[in-house]
Amino acid sequence: MTGFAHAQDSRLLGHLFSTVAMKKVFSDTATLQCWLEVEAALARVQSELNLIPEGAADAISAACAPDKYDLEQLGVQIAAASHPLTPIIAAVETNSGSYGQYVHFGATTQDILDTGLVLQMRSGTELLIEAHQILLQACVLQARTWRDVPMAGRTHGQHGVPITLGLKFALLASEIRRHRDRLRELLGMLPVQLAGAAGTLATLGSDGARVREALAKTLGLVDPGQSWHTGRDLVAHITSQLAISAASCGKIANEVVNLQRTEIGELAEGAAPGAGGSSTMPQKRNPMLAQNIVALSRLMAGRPAHALEAMMHEHERDMAAWTMEWATVPESFIYGHAAVEQCAQLVANLQVDEARIAHNLELTGGLICAEAVMMDLAADMGRSQAHHLVAELISQARQTGVSFSHALNEDATIIGLRSPAQIATLLDTANYTGDAIQTVDRIVRELE
Numbered sequence: 001m002t003g004f005a006h007a008q009d010s011r012l013l014g015h016l017f018s019t020v021a022m023k024k025v026f027s028d029t030a031t032l033q034c035w036l037e038v039e040a041a042l043a044r045v046q047s048e049l050n051l052i053p054e055g056a057a058d059a060i061s062a063a064c065a066p067d068k069y070d071l072e073q074l075g076v077q078i079a080a081a082s083h084p085l086t087p088i089i090a091a092v093e094t095n096s097g098s099y100g101q102y103v104h105f106g107a108t109t110q111d112i113l114d115t116g117l118v119l120q121m122r123s124g125t126e127l128l129i130e131a132h133q134i135l136l137q138a139c140v141l142q143a144r145t146w147r148d149v150p151m152a153g154r155t156h157g158q159h160g161v162p163i164t165l166g167l168k169f170a171l172l173a174s175e176i177r178r179h180r181d182r183l184r185e186l187l188g189m190l191p192v193q194l195a196g197a198a199g200t201l202a203t204l205g206s207d208g209a210r211v212r213e214a215l216a217k218t219l220g221l222v223d224p225g226q227s228w229h230t231g232r233d234l235v236a237h238i239t240s241q242l243a244i245s246a247a248s249c250g251k252i253a254n255e256v257v258n259l260q261r262t263e264i265g266e267l268a269e270g271a272a273p274g275a276g277g278s279s280t281m282p283q284k285r286n287p288m289l290a291q292n293i294v295a296l297s298r299l300m301a302g303r304p305a306h307a308l309e310a311m312m313h314e315h316e317r318d319m320a321a322w323t324m325e326w327a328t329v330p331e332s333f334i335y336g337h338a339a340v341e342q343c344a345q346l347v348a349n350l351q352v353d354e355a356r357i358a359h360n361l362e363l364t365g366g367l368i369c370a371e372a373v374m375m376d377l378a379a380d381m382g383r384s385q386a387h388h389l390v391a392e393l394i395s396q397a398r399q400t401g402v403s404f405s406h407a408l409n410e411d412a413t414i415i416g417l418r419s420p421a422q423i424a425t426l427l428d429t430a431n432y433t434g435d436a437i438q439t440v441d442r443i444v445r446e447l448e
Contacts, residue, residue, distance in 0.1 A: 250296070
């Protein structure tokens with residue numbers, strides 16, 4: 001019988017916590033391949049700069065082919081050595097023949113592992129940018145589709161003023177765009193690491209800066225111009241951004257959960273037949289995907305705290321802090337990608353009940369337009385007095401059980417200032433959505 005050590009790897013539940021694509025980026029196979037890619041690139045650069053023989057670069061590059069190594073065997077050797085890289089260096093040295101002495105020339109373990117992790121973060125960030133773009137497009141489509149459909153805008157869980165359903169999606173699209181753009185910016189900041197044992201690169205003498213610059217260029221990374229062995233702020237920044245993106249996805253999903261409630265029923269998950277049901281209650285249609293996204297966002301909320309802890313290195317190198325990233329970064333990318341991909345699916349397949357939206361708009365008997373009435377009367381009596389008058393009429397209407405419209409049309413002060421037709425216009429929810437439609441049009445125009 002086989003089991004799993006982490007929910008992401010479960011054959012039963014893994015799809016809830018991960019994506020195949022992102023797990024591949026942070027798999028053992030990919031990790032080893034990235035480490036070997038860095039070692040090979042370092043040798044090629046040093047050969048081009050005449051620091052090691054030309055033949056050494058060819059031999060080392062050939063020895064860095066990942067298919068030459070058995071992951072299970074390397075795992076046993078790493079555990080025995082209590083070191084993540086020395087068994088791999090030894091194996092590459094052996095496979096490089098007489099040029100083995102030039103393997104890992106002038107580098108330290110953290111140089112290789114950090115740069116390898118950066119290569120993985122680059123691939124992971126590219127996947128996340130793509131996923132954000134898909135989610136963004138889904139939000140834009142919903143915003144355009146429902147641009148002018150009035151619905152109850154809710155504040156503190158209660159009806160406030162009318163908005164449009166399109167505005168809700170347009171604002172979400174704008175938020176997702178900001179996340180996508182920040183990820184693009186971070187993608188262009190990813191640095192190579194080559195600093196030697198304590199950040200001085202003394203092993204390469206006056207050639208150190210040239211080697212680092214050339215290595216960065218070869219790998220398509222930024223030359224930071226210095227060590228970042230203990231400067232982990234960019235790692236924490238990226239991890240934090242992934243959690244922020246996941247939080248937005250959690251917000252979207254939680255909104256669906258709430259608007260799918262029996263008492264509201266305005267939105268619903270577009271579940272396949274038979275999906276989202278209850279094992280015992282036949283009538284149930286549970287928002288399973290949305291709730292899972294909320295769970296992912298909550299799991300992600302703790303990852304930046306670990307990355308911030310990992311920033312607190314002692315002296316010039318600190319294994320205790322550094323090692324935390326080996327768990328935190330892959331988990332952040334895997335959870336984060338799952339959250340964004342699932343959210344894109346959720347938004348794209350949402351079902352909208354226009355009749356229920358219209359019905360809910362009238363639940364308060366016109367009170368959702370109380371602010372519209374107050375602001376219109378403020379032109380004649382000032383905002384404070386108008387607020388007091390409208391509040392009094394609302395209290396009377398609630399006590400007597402009459403509609404807000406009836407209370408307005410029966411008040412001497414009101415009917416002296418406004419006709420029944422004008423009152424009816426003020427209570428039409430479509431007339432009090434402010435700049436919602438214009439905002440939708442602007443955001444959609446910018447993002448399409």
